[in-house]
Amino acid sequence: MEIPTPKNPNLLLSNILVRLLSFGVLVILARLAYVITVKGRSCDSLDFCFFPQSLKSNVATSTTTAVVAANISAASSARLKTYYSSIFIDLIAQGFLSLNSKSLCIGAVSGEEIISLKEVGVFNSVGISLKKWSRPFIRFKNQTFGFVFSSTAGLDEALKPVEFALEVYRTLKHGGFFVVHTESANDAYSFASLLELFNSFTLIKSSEVDGFDSSSPLIHEIIFKKEKGVFRFNEKEQFLNGDSMSKCSVPSYKHELIKNAEPLIREEPLKPWITFKRNIKNVKYLPSMVDISFKNQYRYVAIGAKSYSLSIGSWFKKRYPKQDKSFEIYAIEANSTFHDEYRLRKGVTLLPYAAWIRNETLYFEINREASRKNGKRGRGAGRNQAVQSSSNFVSVFNKIQGFDLAMWLKSVVKERDYVVVKMDVEGTEFHLVRRLVETGAICLIDEVFLECHYNRWQRCCPEKRSPKYQNTYVQCLELFSSLRENGVLVHQWWVSRAERRERRIYPGEAGEECGWFE
Ligand SMILES: *[C@@H]1O[C@H](CO)[C@@H](O)[C@H](O)[C@H]1NC(C)=O
Numbered sequence: 001m002e003i004p005t006p007k008n009p010n011l012l013l014s015n016i017l018v019r020l021l022s023f024g025v026l027v028i029l030a031r032l033a034y035v036i037t038v039k040g041r042s043c044d045s046l047d048f049c050f051f052p053q054s055l056k057s058n059v060a061t062s063t064t065t066a067v068v069a070a071n072i073s074a075a076s077s078a079r080l081k082t083y084y085s086s087i088f089i090d091l092i093a094q095g096f097l098s099l100n101s102k103s104l105c106i107g108a109v110s111g112e113e114i115i116s117l118k119e120v121g122v123f124n125s126v127g128i129s130l131k132k133w134s135r136p137f138i139r140f141k142n143q144t145f146g147f148v149f150s151s152t153a154g155l156d157e158a159l160k161p162v163e164f165a166l167e168v169y170r171t172l173k174h175g176g177f178f179v180v181h182t183e184s185a186n187d188a189y190s191f192a193s194l195l196e197l198f199n200s201f202t203l204i205k206s207s208e209v210d211g212f213d214s215s216s217p218l219i220h221e222i223i224f225k226k227e228k229g230v231f232r233f234n235e236k237e238q239f240l241n242g243d244s245m246s247k248c249s250v251p252s253y254k255h256e257l258i259k260n261a262e263p264l265i266r267e268e269p270l271k272p273w274i275t276f277k278r279n280i281k282n283v284k285y286l287p288s289m290v291d292i293s294f295k296n297q298y299r300y301v302a303i304g305a306k307s308y309s310l311s312i313g314s315w316f317k318k319r320y321p322k323q324d325k326s327f328e329i330y331a332i333e334a335n336s337t338f339h340d341e342y343r344l345r346k347g348v349t350l351l352p353y354a355a356w357i358r359n360e361t362l363y364f365e366i367n368r369e370a371s372r373k374n375g376k377r378g379r380g381a382g383r384n385q386a387v388q389s390s391s392n393f394v395s396v397f398n399k400i401q402g403f404d405l406a407m408w409l410k411s412v413v414k415e416r417d418y419v420v421v422k423m424d425v426e427g428t429e430f431h432l433v434r435r436l437v438e439t440g441a442i443c444l445i446d447e448v449f450l451e452c453h454y455n456r457w458q459r460c461c462p463e464k465r466s467p468k469y470q471n472t473y474v475q476c477l478e479l480f481s482s483l484r485e486n487g488v489l490v491h492q493w494w495v496s497r498a499e500r501r502e503r504r505i506y507p508g509e510a511g512e513e514c515g516w517f518e
Pocket residue numbers: 071
């Protein structure tokens with residue numbers, strides 16, 4: 001039987017040498033790459049942690065190897081450290097950070113923040129990076145930290161800001177401070193969304209600090225405190241939910257915003273098809289005026305959507321500025337002719353109903369040809385206008401399912417969501433808007449593109465108004481004005497060229513050649 005130990009002393013020596021050498025190489029590697037090994041202790045007792053993607057699976061274990069990605073030039077690293085040291089010294093001087101606080105840096109990309117914290121004397125500091133890591137806070141227990149700092153690679157990069165806010169709240173101690181650095185929040189809308197996000201905290205201070213170097217933008221430094229027993233995270237949601245008939249208050253920044261929107265066209269245009277075409281260039285989209293980053297989810301609701309390409313494909317997807325956010329899309333369309341084309345669309349939810357002010361079956365006239373001949377076509381021929389909820393009319397009237405738009409919005413949309421609505425409902429807008437305002441559901445909507453239907457001048461025959469709708473331009477203008485007074489950024493919208501083209505081929509719309517859609 002052979003003993004596995006090498007007997008040859010030379011062999012033994014070379015073995016030892018190899019080991020020594022590889023140990024040496026390891027040490028050098030470790031120094032170069034700042035490899036820090038944690039043995040049975042939590043990471044926070046060490047210099048700092050940074051967790052790249054590859055370490056995901058190690059998170060739950062107590063022995064974790066944390067590697068700092070040290071691919072940043074030494075010079076800029078030194079400047080970053082100086083920069084953060086001055087930031088933290090200021091915070092210490094103002095009493096928001098104490099040397100013995102346990103501290104967390106969120107968005108610690110290369111670790112300078114944590115080194116700086118330690119250099120200024122806050123030894124008990126850890127850092128996490130949000131990038132490539134879906135649940136960065138998971139390892140921290142409730143009320144772990146006395147101080148949480150989010151660099152511009154923190155909140156600004158968070159994919160789910162609401163979750164971010166909840167996790168900061170959870171891990172911060174009562175009486176602890178949360179300091180966020182952001183390059184956003186430059187406009188009142190964005191600042192208000194940020195405050196809304198952290199509304200369980202008390203706002204202590206908001207100021208501007210210099211960026212890292214002269215080329216970087218000014219940074220907003222916002223300081224929050226977590227007070228004991230104040231958790232109002234869902235307060236507004238609850239208030240808005242359900243059947244309550246609550247008018248919502250309109251913050252002043254919304255009025256300011258509306259002042260900057262394109263003015264309403266007050267004079268009834270003699271040639272609306274030209275006026276409206278010109279006006280499209282003036283439209284001030286909300287995302288072109290403000291930063292919409294600090295919202296929870298992004299939603300687009302096409303009410304009276306008709307075909308996919310009309311309201312979504314060739315308009316929302318192509319033209320609406322989305323600031324790279326991905327939107328949840330809802331198409332509300334009762335006409336079953338269009339339903340098939342929605343079934344295959346990913347990310348689009350079809351609600352096969354007519355938007356209405358309550359849940360009920362609606363009946364409307366289908367035999368338009370007959371009534372047009374004797375010149376009475378106009379009377380209530382708007383799609384839901386002629387509705388009756390009595391069943392006597394079934395033989396003459398077609399029926400569709402109406403649903404309560406306001407209540408649906410309240411059940412699906414959250415106060416923190418960003419919501420864009422396009423509404424083209426053939427005259428029903430007057431009922432819908434009133435209901436949205438009465439129920440407070442209007443407050444959930446950020447921006448509206450509204451086609452208001454009125455007895456407009458016709459293209460074919462000057463001096464002649466379209467008999468299809470009864471409301472006047474003045475009434476439409478009142479509707480727009482009242483929405484704007486309610487803090488809703490509403491735009492006078494109209495039939496697009498694509499829409500006109502599509503509508504012309506609708507048999508039911510053939511008569512419109514004489515009017516608007518030519
Ligand atoms: C490190 O930085 C250099 C130059 O800035 C860059 O070319 C290289 O791709 C970076 N390496 C990694 C791993 O990020």
